[in-house]
Amino acid sequence: MADRDFHVEPIDYASGVEDLRRVREVVFVQEQQVPLELEWDELDPQCRHVIARDRHGQPIGTGRLTPQRRIGRMAVLAAWRGRGVGDALLLALMQQARQLGWADVSLHAQVSAEGFYARHGFVPLGERFHEAGIEHQTMQRRFDGAVAIDDSRAAVAALTALLQQSRRSLFIYSRALDPGVLDATALLEGMRRFAQGRRGAVIQLLLQDADAPQRNLSPLLPLAQRLPSVFQFRQIQEPADMAYPSAYAVNDLGGYYFRPLGQRFEGEAEWDNPGKARHLRDVFQRFWERSRPCSEYRALGL
Structure with missing residues (x-):
């Protein structure tokens, strides 16, 4: 998945964790004040990760796909927001889910990002809730068949x-x-x-x-x-x-x-x-x- 200024690629967690840290800790820990002990969890080594890099190979965005069929840890450095990096990361993760034969994926969207995920076919499920002190909404994207619209x-x-x-x-x-x-x-x-x-x-x-x-x-x-x-x-x-x-x-x-x-x-x-x-x-x-x-x-x- 290429662009004039960046590209997105899979990354192995064990060998690439330092590059993941360079994005996730800036966005979640420093900007959003998520406690460091909550940012990194036991699922990380089990997940499929993708990373966005600029033309010099420097990390600028991340995302992961958990064994529970959930997309998460979507993060883009501030200087790169609004330039299509988040879209490219999300599309790469959805493509991996399709290749795995999954019928759907879900995610916990920060409420401020609901519109971004909606543009990619994610539909809200249930009530909003707080996670790490931030209001979230569960959203789902189906790949095989219709999704129910309830409200x-x-x-x-x-x-x-x-x-x-x-x-x-x-x-x-x-x-x-x-x-x-x-x-x-x-x-x-x-x-x-x-x-x-x-x-x-x-x-x-x-x-x-x-x-x-x-x-x-x-x-x-x-x-x-x-x-x-x-x-x-x-x-x-x-x-x-x-x-x-x-x-x-x-x-x-x-x-x-x-x-x-x-x-x-x-x-x-x-x-x-x-x-x-x-x-x-x-x-x-x-x-x-x-x-x-x-x-x-x-x-x-x-």
């Missing part, structure tokens, strides 16, 4: 992943822009980045009720107004189409998040199921062609 936090994570893994297009069928999800700050920021960072990006949103988002001052509408070439809204008109009970989002690379009951967030998501995604896009397109453009959104005085 609004998981829904935001699923939609974040669909955005990240889209080529250019995302299609959303929603009753009324789903308050609690499509107004989440993290998702709005993800949509903004997607709209501004992908050439030819299009987000089509098909609604059953176009009035409610205006009444509720949905924060997605001002964003869409600023980027009208990307966001397209239509409203269902046909009575038979209004009876459709479900809701979903689907991208152009085989990912989807499907909710059997459109007024609820419970459902399933999958990142690589081209057949199911194609079916949902076909359903969406049929509804889209029979719907009316929401021209009133373009004139909002927001």
Whole structure:
């Protein structure tokens, strides 16, 4: 896994522990004040480790995969953050998990990093908790089949992943822009980045009720107004189409998040199921062609 400025490679714990220390003790012990005796544990010698190095071979990031199928000790030196090192480390660890034939991996994400892991298809499980004095969230990434979506936090994570893994297009069928999800700050920021960072990006949103988002001052509408070439809204008109009970989002690379009951967030998501995604896009397109453009959104005085 190479880059102009760094690369990621496996590293043997016994021979490479000093290089691991040069990253982990700076990030966790010095920066985050994790006690040294908690940073190093009995699992380390049993884990598969990866390390990121700069062009001179100096360590700049680490991560590990435990026998319990958990990713952990993800750390990047401050000067290298925001340059793709964390993404490369995580992808390398997920690739190792796949090669081992694992159906899924989990991790304990610091709450501040939930959005980062969500972009890679990790979904939150259970309640938040404290570990080494820092608030964490358990998250899971499945490799074989759909993952269950149980609440609004998981829904935001699923939609974040669909955005990240889209080529250019995302299609959303929603009753009324789903308050609690499509107004989440993290998702709005993800949509903004997607709209501004992908050439030819299009987000089509098909609604059953176009009035409610205006009444509720949905924060997605001002964003869409600023980027009208990307966001397209239509409203269902046909009575038979209004009876459709479900809701979903689907991208152009085989990912989807499907909710059997459109007024609820419970459902399933999958990142690589081209057949199911194609079916949902076909359903969406049929509804889209029979719907009316929401021209009133373009004139909002927001």
